[in-house]
Amino acid sequence: MTLLIGLLLDAVLGEPRWLWSRAPHPAVLMGRAVGWIDARFNIGKHRKRAGTLAFAGMCLCALLIGLVLTAIPGNWIDVIVLAVLLAQRSLVDHVRAVATALRAGLPQGRAAVAMIVGRDTAALSAPATARAAIESAAENLSDGVIAPAFWFAVAGLPGLLVYKITNTADSMIGYRTPRHQDFGWTAARFDDLLNWIPARLTALLIWVLRPSRARLSAIMAEAPLHRSPNAGWPESAMAHVLGVALSGPRVYHGTTRDYPFVNPQGRHRIGPTDIDAACRVLWLAWGVGVFAVVIATLF
Template identity: 60%
Template structure:
């Protein structure tokens, strides 16, 4: 029931600005730990081995921290930390803000979507901005909501903290760049492992929000088009639920990448209204998840 209480607390309060203006967010602390090992050990020879050992130490440290915190009485700490590290409300707010900004002007939409995606936004049209927001919504629902809930429910606070430090490390050093391809290898691969099951659960949860149920075979086929072994699953499911095409060509650091469309042949003229529909879908999928968590706790 601790997980369910954390979900409710997050859904009500999200990320209160007044709190994090006064205190350091745990995710920021995790980021500082990753930055420390990157600056301290990502140099010289044997970078892959150094990265594996550094990442292993981070996982061990946060896992032990979770064990100690979990040993405190009453479970209040577990509930609060769970609420902080489950990001449903803040995710929906950030995605919905793109729709609001895009209704004001294309430039505002580009600026706002730039807060939540890593691709170039300067030349995006309205449909590209809308697609980017929806793709971010689907992918982040998997790794920012469902995966933390999954590992929290399965392994308690240690599982949640290990997942979050892994996800943080992957987002910071898990890139195939000259600096991080070797040092961040372990973080990137372990993140793939930890997200494998949650990503597919997320796709099912999103699919369950509509009738008739989208073809799971079509979702699996579209997911295989994605460059990530996991991110394509929630994106493919969302495209089927909204009956739109997602992904497609986009630019990174001035270089155009000709990625295939997911749900190719569906409507490509995606709008702010579709962004709002995606946000409603996230809450519906959250509701299904909440019911499932409560039933598991009871039975």
């Protein structure tokens, strides 16, 4: 029941500006902690060992905080923390903002999508801008909603907080750059591990919306070709449900990466209406997940 209430509260309230303009969001605090650890310990010759120890310390702190919060009588603190750390409403809002901006013009669309993706956006075409938004929608449905809910269901607040600090660390230091390929190695690998099941659950939640169009065999064949061991699953499912091609070549830090397309036979000329369709898929998949939680709660 706690998980169900948390999912519903997040969907209704999202991230209230009146609150987070006055107090730092827990995710922001986690990001500051990761940034401080990166600046303080990502030095010297033994960066992989330093990164492993620093990351283990972060996870231990998250675990202890979770245990302390769990010891508070009642489940109200669980509901509040869960609702705050889920991101369904904010995800849809950010993705939909790209569609709105893209309708106003390509520069506006590029600026909006730059808020939610890590690739270079200055030279994106209109279809590439829409594709980036839809890919972010699919991946973040897994990372920002399904995975936190899954780990809360498995291990309560300790599991949720360990997952969130891991995902935050991966998003900041988990890149294969000269600075972070060693220091962030453990965080990135642990994030891959924690997202293995949720990514596939997310693909399943998307697939059941249109199984006649999104063949499960095609999703299972294409997902492992993705650059990420997990992101390919929700992206492939989203691509097939919408009938569009996703992933493909993109530019990071001035370097073009020639990644293969997911659902390459799908439409390549996509735009704001396809982003709107992706937002509908986000809510429908969320609804299927909520229904599954209700069934699990009853039985």
